[in-house]
Amino acid sequence: MKDSNNFGFKYSIEGNKQTEIEAMTNQDFEVKSLGECTVTSPLYTAYKNTPMAEGLFVDNDDRILYDPTLEGFKKCLKEGTDPITFEKAGPREKIFFSPSNTKAAIVTCGGLCPGINNVIRSVVNGLYYRYNIKNIVGIPYGYEGLIPEFGHEWVDLTPEKVKDIHMFGGSILGSSRGRQNIERMVDTLERNNIKMLFTIGGDGTLSGNHVIQEEIERRGLKIATAGIPKTIDNDVNFIHKTFGFETAFTTAAPIIRDAHNEATGAYNGVAIVKVMGRDSGFIAANAALAMPDVNFVLVPESEFDLYGPNGFLESLKDRLVKGHHAVVVVAEGAGQNLFEDDQNVEKDASGNIKHQDIGLLLKDSISKFFKDQNFEATVKYIDPSYIIRSEPAIAADSIFCSSLAMNAVHGVMAGKTDFVVGRWNMHFTFLPIPTATSSRKKIDLSGELWWSVLENTGQPYSMKNEEK
Numbered sequence: 001m002k003d004s005n006n007f008g009f010k011y012s013i014e015g016n017k018q019t020e021i022e023a024m025t026n027q028d029f030e031v032k033s034l035g036e037c038t039v040t041s042p043l044y045t046a047y048k049n050t051p052m053a054e055g056l057f058v059d060n061d062d063r064i065l066y067d068p069t070l071e072g073f074k075k076c077l078k079e080g081t082d083p084i085t086f087e088k089a090g091p092r093e094k095i096f097f098s099p100s101n102t103k104a105a106i107v108t109c110g111g112l113c114p115g116i117n118n119v120i121r122s123v124v125n126g127l128y129y130r131y132n133i134k135n136i137v138g139i140p141y142g143y144e145g146l147i148p149e150f151g152h153e154w155v156d157l158t159p160e161k162v163k164d165i166h167m168f169g170g171s172i173l174g175s176s177r178g179r180q181n182i183e184r185m186v187d188t189l190e191r192n193n194i195k196m197l198f199t200i201g202g203d204g205t206l207s208g209n210h211v212i213q214e215e216i217e218r219r220g221l222k223i224a225t226a227g228i229p230k231t232i233d234n235d236v237n238f239i240h241k242t243f244g245f246e247t248a249f250t251t252a253a254p255i256i257r258d259a260h261n262e263a264t265g266a267y268n269g270v271a272i273v274k275v276m277g278r279d280s281g282f283i284a285a286n287a288a289l290a291m292p293d294v295n296f297v298l299v300p301e302s303e304f305d306l307y308g309p310n311g312f313l314e315s316l317k318d319r320l321v322k323g324h325h326a327v328v329v330v331a332e333g334a335g336q337n338l339f340e341d342d343q344n345v346e347k348d349a350s351g352n353i354k355h356q357d358i359g360l361l362l363k364d365s366i367s368k369f370f371k372d373q374n375f376e377a378t379v380k381y382i383d384p385s386y387i388i389r390s391e392p393a394i395a396a397d398s399i400f401c402s403s404l405a406m407n408a409v410h411g412v413m414a415g416k417t418d419f420v421v422g423r424w425n426m427h428f429t430f431l432p433i434p435t436a437t438s439s440r441k442k443i444d445l446s447g448e449l450w451w452s453v454l455e456n457t458g459q460p461y462s463m464k465n466e467e468k
């Protein structure tokens with residue numbers, strides 16, 4: 001362990017601040033349903049005479065605790081309040097949809113992410129083999145595929161068609177960013193007799209799913225919509241991890257190892273690695289913990305100054321004086337306060353802020369800072385960019401993708417709608433989409449993850465001049 005930072009961390013669960021969760025009630029976690037489930041699940045028929053029937057099926061009122069600690073339990077007892085809980089995912093004995101004449105659609109939106117094809121494969125296989133739904137279509141290029149003018153031809157999805165797709169990164173359906181007309185998307189669903197829509201995407205896709213669902217409801221249609229949480233950024237609230245995130249930081253880790261080799265190869269060598277992470281620094285933090293040669297992790301959640309006695313450059317100089325090399329991992333959304341031109345904020349087609357290049361700014365500022373002081377230093381800048389998200393899923397993510405997909409299928413078959421499948425306290429959950437998208441999950445700077453980063457790097461808690 002390097003020099004430890006002298007501060008404690010308060011109790012916090014994942015990115016969710018205590019204050020945020022305290023403002024919520026169990027109603028915020030109630031998943032909507034299309035109606036009564038009257039059909040016996042073919043899964044139940046298959047397993048009812050086996051010991052599996054005992055453990056496999058989940059009741060609608062089975063819940064998972066948000067806070068599994070004794071302190072949390074005692075607090076509820078003392079205050080006489082119900083603990084916050086999430087609906088447990090899994091197959092139901094009775095389902096809403098009967099397989100005959102039921103058609104499903106799958107769409108993948110937003111940035112690419114490892115595991116999308118695994119999810120498509122598992123949704124198709126789950127529907128086809130477990131619930132006998134054989135009519136499944138893939139909507140190409142994200143929500144664009146629901147607008148006829150784009151002319152994207154739908155793809156029939158069968159187990160045969162998807163059997164090998166988990167071998168590849170990307171999405172066999174393609175993806176897109178950009179808002180589409182909601183009424184027209186629902187017209188398309190209605191016209192094509194789609195009864196269930198699986199949206200594979202991040203916070204934007206899920207928000208899109210929710211407004212589609214609102215329009216479905218307005219029209220009194222019985223179409224179920226389920227989200228499957230895709231994003232390397234891991235920024236979806238109340239979900240321990242999104243799929244693809246683990247592969248992304250696993251792919252970043254050896255790049256950091258190589259950067260360390262570069263840094264140590266020169267006297268006062270500095271290697272900067274920039275990783276994706278638009279507004280949350282989970283990839284940077286976890287990749288640095290996986291490869292603990294890192295000396296500084298810079299994330300969007302923790303603003304820092306470049307100059308001044310407590311600024312990043314002075315800390316970096318201290319580190320070089322002591323160790324003669326340094327590795328800096330920076331998330332793309334970090335340090336945006338350091339750019340002078342913050343008036344012309346550029347946005348992508350979906351409205352996400354396109355950040356300015358913090359990696360280049362660091363490289364130039366570090367080089368100039370040391371040159372001006374005649375302090376010998378060599379700076380190497382590495383930007384793996386899209387490579388960390390275009391890989392196929394690692395084994396752990398592949399398993400995770402299949403389980404998320406299968407649970408989305410179970411939820412939809414049971415008539416649940418406007419929900420996203422989550423993972424919390426080792427259980428799969430169903431979450432209402434508006435709750436999951438109410439804010440983006442961020443690193444809690446008073447939580448254990450950030451504390452581990454500080455312990456491993458030895459960097460100061462704050463590199464802001466006025467705060468130290």
Ligand SMILES: Nc1ncnc2c1ncn2[C@@H]1O[C@H](COP(=O)(O)OP(=O)(O)O)[C@@H](O)[C@H]1O
Nearest residue numbers: 109110177178179201202203204205207208350
């Ligand atoms: N509030 C919203 N209403 C309708 N569509 C939305 C909304 N937010 C995002 N979308 C759409 O969802 C899709 C994916 O969103 P985006 O932010 O690009 O990626 P991600 O889902 O990975 O966060 C885009 O087509 C975007 O326009």
Ligand SMILES: O=P(O)(O)OC[C@H]1O[C@](O)(COP(=O)(O)O)[C@@H](O)[C@@H]1O
Nearest residue numbers: 110111202231232233276277278348
């Ligand atoms: O593909 P683009 O539009 O360049 O997007 C890059 C962004 O996509 C991401 O990889 C993932 O973002 P989403 O999950 O919101 O799609 C971010 O880390 C990055 O900022």
Ligand SMILES: [Mg+2]
Nearest residue numbers: 202203204231
């Ligand atoms: Mg997003």
